[in-house]
Amino acid sequence: MITDIYGESGSGKSQLCFTLCANCASEGGAAVFVDTAGTFRPERVVQISGSQSTLEKIVFVRALNTLDQANAVRKILDMGPRLVVFDTLTSLFSAEYSGPARHLAVMKHMHELALAAINAGCSVVVTNMVRNAPITVVDQAGRNVAQVEVPSQQREYLGSSISIYSHVKLKLEIVDAAKSSFEALLVQPAGKKAVPFAITPRGISDIN
Secondary structure (H helix, E strand, C coil): CEEEEEECCCCCHHHHHHHHHHHHHHCCCCEEEEECCCCCCHHHHHHHHCCHHHHHHEEEEECCCHHHHHHHHHHHHHHCCCEEEEECCCHHHHHHCCHHHHHHHHHHHHHHHHHHHHHHCCEEEEEECEEEEEEEEECCCCCEEEEEEEEEEEEECCHHHHHCCCCEEEEEEEEEHHHCEEEEEEEECCCCCCEEEEEECCEEEECC
């Protein structure tokens, strides 16, 4: 399956991916971490797992363009990992494509990821950004009179294209960064309410 984790910068997306990789490696499984934005921190993975040997189970791929990112998908079958992480999914596509071509390229990439997940029998986790959604203000006659951006109205970047091939979607939100207070909401399948979590030296922690 493909799990899509999205949220604003600093909401814990990469930290959750580090925790997933550390847990996978600690249990003897191999993981692949495809880094498109320079987010990977090997020392953080070691801190979470408590063992330097954890890194031996994690294959690191630095993708500098969308071709690198596509080639990483094709290598999954050869590597035979239990977990594959793409952090982040859309940043390179955002830089190289525009308009409808960007959506088409992302959908093709997600389709290839879905096939790789099925054929390799592995879990695929992707992270993604959010953007502020413009809100249209209308008068009593239904005429558009203004358009404003409300920070709390955040939508996933290219979310409609990504949702086609995503099986699970998880939204992370910052409650109080200074107190390491965050929330996770299961969007697909829909969860009943947001769940609090914290980012600790040993990774993501359920604070309930």
